[in-house]
Amino acid sequence: MSNKPIPKTTPETEYFWSGCAAGELRLQHCRSCGHVQYPARKLCSGCFAQDVEWRRASGRGKVRSWSVVVAPGAPGFESEVPFVSVLVALDEGPTMLSVLRDCAPEAVEFGQAVTVIFEQRDESVYVPYFKPLIGE
Numbered sequence: 001m002s003n004k005p006i007p008k009t010t011p012e013t014e015y016f017w018s019g020c021a022a023g024e025l026r027l028q029h030c031r032s033c034g035h036v037q038y039p040a041r042k043l044c045s046g047c048f049a050q051d052v053e054w055r056r057a058s059g060r061g062k063v064r065s066w067s068v069v070v071a072p073g074a075p076g077f078e079s080e081v082p083f084v085s086v087l088v089a090l091d092e093g094p095t096m097l098s099v100l101r102d103c104a105p106e107a108v109e110f111g112q113a114v115t116v117i118f119e120q121r122d123e124s125v126y127v128p129y130f131k132p133l134i135g136e
């Protein structure tokens, strides 16, 4: 395993992380107003209702913005630079900060279709990344 930081699970995010370990991207949906949110919270960030439920997301989205990282700010990423830090507009609505794999920094495009992949960080923690969605 690497020396990359391990995401800390909270009661609000536990189901998100267990989904990643199961190969599913999971998002909270508000039963009251329909808002979809990320990251997870106790309340709906749209209407403050406490009636949120988890649903499996498509895992797909589009590149909203990105930056090329040449000097990582956290340990464990030194061997991966340069890499693409990406903002993905998920098909369900929320925007997610992640890393784009399998794409050269000079090849990234606004609106590029991407899909989630999961990389193992330690024995039980998997982290969501994205890769270009080719041919769909």
Ligand SMILES: [Zn+2]
Pocket (backbone or CB within 6 Å): 030, 031, 032, 033, 034, 035, 044, 045, 046, 047, 048, 049
């Ligand atoms: Zn709501």
